[in-house]
Amino acid sequence: MAENYLFFAENEDNDADGDAVMFPRSKFLGAVSTAITTLEFFFNDRENAAANDDVSCTISTGQHLNVCDEFASLANSNRNNTNNFTVIRDLNDKLPSNEGAISASGISKISAIAITTS
Amino acid sequence: METYLYFRKFRPASQSFTISATNVSNWANIDQGSATSFMEITGIGAAYNTAGYLIGSETEIASVSVKAVGSNSNVGSNISGGAVVADEVSSIPMAAVDIGNSRLRIEPATGSGDSDNKDTADGYTLVAGDIVTVNLQQGLETSVMYPASSLIGIEATATGQTTLRFKSLKNDGSDDIITIDHDATKYENIVEGINAIINGNNHGGVVTVVDGSGDTEASRIPRVNKALQGLGIDGLGIVLEASY
Numbered sequence: 001m002a003e004n005y006l007f008f009a010e011n012e013d014n015d016a017d018g019d020a021v022m023f024p025r026s027k028f029l030g031a032v033s034t035a036i037t038t039l040e041f042f043f044n045d046r047e048n049a050a051a052n053d054d055v056s057c058t059i060s061t062g063q064h065l066n067v068c069d070e071f072a073s074l075a076n077s078n079r080n081n082t083n084n085f086t087v088i089r090d091l092n093d094k095l096p097s098n099e100g101a102i103s104a105s106g107i108s109k110i111s112a113i114a115i116t117t118s
Numbered sequence: 119m120e121t122y123l124y125f126r127k128f129r130p131a132s133q134s135f136t137i138s139a140t141n142v143s144n145w146a147n148i149d150q151g152s153a154t155s156f157m158e159i160t161g162i163g164a165a166y167n168t169a170g171y172l173i174g175s176e177t178e179i180a181s182v183s184v185k186a187v188g189s190n191s192n193v194g195s196n197i198s199g200g201a202v203v204a205d206e207v208s209s210i211p212m213a214a215v216d217i218g219n220s221r222l223r224i225e226p227a228t229g230s231g232d233s234d235n236k237d238t239a240d241g242y243t244l245v246a247g248d249i250v251t252v253n254l255q256q257g258l259e260t261s262v263m264y265p266a267s268s269l270i271g272i273e274a275t276a277t278g279q280t281t282l283r284f285k286s287l288k289n290d291g292s293d294d295i296i297t298i299d300h301d302a303t304k305y306e307n308i309v310e311g312i313n314a315i316i317n318g319n320n321h322g323g324v325v326t327v328v329d330g331s332g333d334t335e336a337s338r339i340p341r342v343n344k345a346l347q348g349l350g351i352d353g354l355g356i357v358l359e360a361s362y
Contacts, residue, residue: 025120030264030287030294032358035177036255042287052289064256065124068263069324072122076323 004075004084008055010113011091018115020092021055022085025075033064041071051118057089058112070107089113121316121325123269125296126261127171127354128163128330129178132253135222139246149216149235150244151223157250159220163299163330163353166220170297170355173220178257182210182224187247192228194240211240222252254332259356261331262296263324266316274305278350282312288359298328299353311345318345328354 006028009020027044029052034040040056059067074086089106091113135157144155151157164171184207191201197208214237216223227241244250268285270293275281278300283293300308315325327343328351342351 026267028265029268029285030262032262032287033256033260034258036180036257045289052287054288062256064261065126065324065326065329068122068124072120072263072324076119 002084004077004086006075007085007087007090008113008115009090009092010115018117020090021053021115021117023053025086028075031068031071037061039064039067045118047118053115053117056114056116057110060109060111063109067107067109070109074107121266122263122323123266123315124261124263124324124326124329125354125356126256126326126329126331127356128161128352129173129254129260129332130159130161131332132251133159133161134249134251137244137246137248137250142244142246145226145244147229147235149223150226151216151221157222157252159217159222159252159254161332162220164355168355170295170357171353173217173254175258176212176215176217178254178260179212179215179217179222180253180255182212182215182222182250182252184208184210184224184242184244185249185251187245187249190243190245190248192226192243192245194227194237194242196239197227197242208242210242213237214240214242222250224250256331259358261329262294262356262358264294269312269316272309272312278302278304280305280308286359290359292359294359295355295357297353297355297357298351299355301350304349307349308346311343311349314345315343330354 004025005022006025007022012019023043029042031039031041037058039059040054043053045052074088087106089110141155144153158166159173162171186202186204186206188204193202202208210224214225225235225237225241226243227238228243229236264284270283272282280298282296286294329341
C-alpha cells in the first residue's frame with residue numbers, strides 16, 4: 001500500500017524553518033496531552049538526531065480524543081490513484097496545487113501549530 | 119491500515135473536601151493542604167505519590183472553589199472584595215492554588231506565614247466547615263495515543279500489574295511505559311485482550327484501551343475496552359520522558 005504523507009503548516013508563509021513540515025505516516029510515534037488545549041504529536045526525527053520531531057497543536061478545549069480520532073482517520077486514509085498527500089492542518093490555507101486535496105482544511109479543532117525539528 | 123491505541127489516566131471529574139477544625143489547626147502558618155493533614159485527591163488508581171499516576175501539574179486543575187460556612191473577611195482582596203458571606207461560593211485564582219503529589223493546597227490570605235505561603239490578593243483562609251471543590255481536566259500527560267506498531271512488548275511487572283512498553287515519543291533512550299492495574303493472575307488475559315484490540319479493530323480510527331477519566335462520555339467511549347472487561351482494571355500509569 002502506498003505511504004500516506006501528513007502535512008502540517010503554521011500560520012506563516014511557508015518560507016522559513018518550521019513553517020511547515022510533512023512526515024510519512026510510518027514515522028508517527030504517538031501523541032500526548034500537555035494541557036487542556038494542547039496536544040503534541042511526535043515523529044521520528046528527519047535528520048536521525050537524538051531528539052524526535054514534534055508538532056504541538058493548540059486544540060479546542062478537552063478535544064484530545066476527538067482530535068486523535070480525526071488524525072487517525074486521516075493518517076489511515078490511503079486511497080488508490082492519489083499521491084496520498086494528507087493535510088492534517090494547514091493554517092496557512094495555501095494548499096499545494098494539483099494535489100487533489102484529501103482534506104482542504106484538515107482538523108478544524110486545531111487552531112495553532114508549533115513545529116519543532118532538530 | 120494502522121490501529122491507534124488511546125490511554126487516559128484515572129481521574130475523578132471533581133472532588134470536594136469539608137474542612138475540619140483539625141485541618142485548620144494543622145495548617146497554621148503554612149499552606150492549607152500541606153503538613154499533617156492535606157486535601158488529597160483520590161480516585162487516581164494508585165497511591166497519591168505514585169509516579170505515573172499522581173497529579174503533579176496545575177494543568178490538570180480546571181478550577182477550585184470554596185463554599186463559605188459563614189462570613190469570612192480573611193480572604194484575598196480579589197475575592198469578593200476581601201470578604202465573603204455564608205454559602206457564598208468563590209472561585210480561587212490559580213495563583214493561590216498549588217498541586218503536588220496529588221495534594222491540593224490553597225494559600226491562605228492571612229496569618230503569620232511568609233510570602234511563599236500567603237497570598238493577600240488571591241488567597242483564602244479556610245475555616246472549619248468550608249467546602250473546597252476541585253474540578254479536574256485533561257492536562258500534562260493525562261492521555262496518550264500510540265500507533266500499535268510502536269508497541270515493543272508487554273510484561274508482568276507485579277501481582278496485578280502489567281506493563282506495556284512503547285517506542286519513546288522523544289527518543290531519549292528509554293521506552294515509554296504504560297502500566298495497567300488489574301486483578302491478580304490476569305496477565306495472560308490482558309495480553310490476549312491487547313492482541314484482540316490490535317488485530318480485531320482495524321477500523322482506521324482510535325481504539326480506547328483504558329479511559330479512566332471521570333467525565334467519560336459513556337455512550338461513546340468505553341471506559342475499559344470490551345476486550346479487557348472483567349479483569350478488574352482499576353488503575354493506569356503513564357511514565358513518559360521529562361521535559362514536555
